[in-house]
Amino acid sequence: MLDLVFWAPVMAGGAVAGASSGVLGTFIVGMRIPFLGVCVAHAALAGAVFGGLAGLEGSALLLPALIGAVGTALVLGLADPRRARLDDNTVLSFLFSATMGLAFLGIGLHGVLGKSDHDVRALLWGSLTFCRWRDVAGMLGAALALAAYVRVCFKELQAILFSRELAEASGIRARAVWAGFLVLAAATLTVNFQTVGGLMIYSLISNPAAAAFQLTRGCARALGVSALFGAASGLGGFLIAAATDLPCGAVIVLTSSGLLVLSTAVARRSRGGDSPTCNRSR
Amino acid sequence: MTPAVLELRGVRVRVGRHELLDVGELRLAPGEMLGLMGPNGAGKTTLLRACLGEVRPSTGTIRVLGQEVTALRGAARAALRRRLGYVPQLLPPRSELPLTVREVVTMGRTARLGWGRRPGREDREVVDFWLDRLGLRALAGRRFHELSGGEQRKVMLARVMAQEPEVLLLDEPTANLDLGWREQLVATLDRVHRQTGLAALLVCHEPEVLPPACQRVVWLEAGRIAAVGSPESVLSADPAQRLYGAGLQVLHCQGRHAVVPGGGDA
Structure with a gap:
């Protein structure tokens, strides 16, 4: 029998991380840059690695991790892909490879300098089962800041998702709004992945949003359903793992993947087997 | 002047x-x-x-x-x-985001509204007006990316008109x-x-x-x-004629113009 009092922060942490990742995913998948989660995770890891080399340890590593993640998000947000003649995903690939290289360089330097990289590695993989109320409070704070930003800038973000070029041409300060979103996204992801791990975050960003897109019409509905699916993946995955004594992270990832498969099947059935991607001529 | x-x-x-x-x-x-x-x-x-x-x-x-x-x-x-109401040459790339036609047209109001303000009754009336005017009312709840190219072009025009440009x-x-x-x-x-x-x-x-x-x-x-x-004058002038070639001519009829094969005047 599950000890609900003991596991309550873990369940709350899984649900909050899932819900906030679902909200982020709506915009990140909507902008066709789902790779952002992995990129930011590696940037945070690089920050933490060099923080570790500078003598920081434990929760103090969060600060350099945040600096790495937010710095990378700012570069991505303020870069003008059209001026650089680069696609967003090309910029993302560059940032990902550069931050991954820095992270592994730093991990190698830990060995050369005879320092332990245990705390740093824990950041990459996360440890949801060790989540405590203090961690939940941090994740909730980041999630609320993200929710407040999305509420204030929802219509601008929606216009940017449709077309950043058109948003700018119609007088929306798209670069500033998008950079602000990416900074908050990076902060939220960094706070989340010290608990759930960089790899699980990726699936919690992509799968709930993609599942919500299959079942909904309208950006606001997709946002709500994606947050709900994210929370259900985090909480449901943990409960399934606890009941079956399987690894928690893997089950959460598989739960979110299962939701996407199920949603796609339901959407396909409700459309009578038509592909949702086709443009129908009338 | x-x-x-x-x-x-x-x-x-x-x-x-x-x-x-x-x-x-x-x-x-x-x-x-x-x-x-x-x-x-x-x-x-x-x-x-x-x-x-x-x-x-x-x-x-x-x-x-x-x-x-x-x-x-x-x-x-x-x-x-x-x-300024700008309609681009290319339609936005297909996205999985399930934006509806109404949402896309309402985006025309975004920059006018400013930070933190949501579309109100007046904005909805303007959006409805252009949905009706361009014959898009029946498509308002459909996903933008499920429409045909022609319908999407009309939605783009409705979006820009909802912006009330000068x-x-x-x-x-x-x-x-x-x-x-x-x-x-x-x-x-x-x-x-x-x-x-x-x-x-x-x-x-x-x-x-x-x-x-x-x-x-x-x-x-x-x-x-x-x-x-x-x-009529520009399309008959040398630069246009060079583009259309010797075997083509431009016809003009009731304010419309068309390039057709042939050498004589319309």
Whole structure:
């Protein structure tokens, strides 16, 4: 029998991380840059690695991790892909490879300098089962800041998702709004992945949003359903793992993947087997 | 002379050693629909983007609605752009995001509303008006990316009209449409222009796309203005004839124009 009092922060942490990742995913998948989660995770890891080399340890590593993640998000947000003649995903690939290289360089330097990289590695993989109320409070704070930003800038973000070029041409300060979103996204992801791990975050960003897109019409509905699916993946995955004594992270990832498969099947059935991607001529 | 809503003087745009645009003088009068024609790579889109402040000329001045575009930055430039209705040549890339037609048209109100404000009753009325006017009401709840190309083009026009612009900048609004949809959209552009009296700069390749409301055409070639005048005169002039070739002629009928094979006059 599950000890609900003991596991309550873990369940709350899984649900909050899932819900906030679902909200982020709506915009990140909507902008066709789902790779952002992995990129930011590696940037945070690089920050933490060099923080570790500078003598920081434990929760103090969060600060350099945040600096790495937010710095990378700012570069991505303020870069003008059209001026650089680069696609967003090309910029993302560059940032990902550069931050991954820095992270592994730093991990190698830990060995050369005879320092332990245990705390740093824990950041990459996360440890949801060790989540405590203090961690939940941090994740909730980041999630609320993200929710407040999305509420204030929802219509601008929606216009940017449709077309950043058109948003700018119609007088929306798209670069500033998008950079602000990416900074908050990076902060939220960094706070989340010290608990759930960089790899699980990726699936919690992509799968709930993609599942919500299959079942909904309208950006606001997709946002709500994606947050709900994210929370259900985090909480449901943990409960399934606890009941079956399987690894928690893997089950959460598989739960979110299962939701996407199920949603796609339901959407396909409700459309009578038509592909949702086709443009129908009338 | 009536002040122009859009005026270019001595504008040159260079990218590296390539000169993309070299326009001596170009004016768009209030209420006028001006066609901007020319072959691929003539500088039509560059000119439109320069008017939006997206491309910075190396010399010259661009005044739009009385403001010097090249001098504007940040909030001032955004404020001017709110008054311009821009329809791009390409439709936005397909996205999985399930945006509805109503949401896309409502985006036209976004920049007008400002930070933190949600669309109110007046905004919804404007959106409904343009959904009705362009025959899109039945599609309002559909996903934008599930519509046909012609329907999407109409939605883009409704979005820009919901913005309540003072000038329209239309970059090949009928690109990649079949004949039926092209004719529908040309008729819609003509009707909207006549009903609103908005000044419009219409970029297009083909004479068939010019609506009857378009009474003046500028022919661009290699970034320079090669001919200006009525559609009939410009399309019969040398630059256009060189493009269409010896075996083709331009017919003019009830304000519409078409390129057909043959050498005689219509």
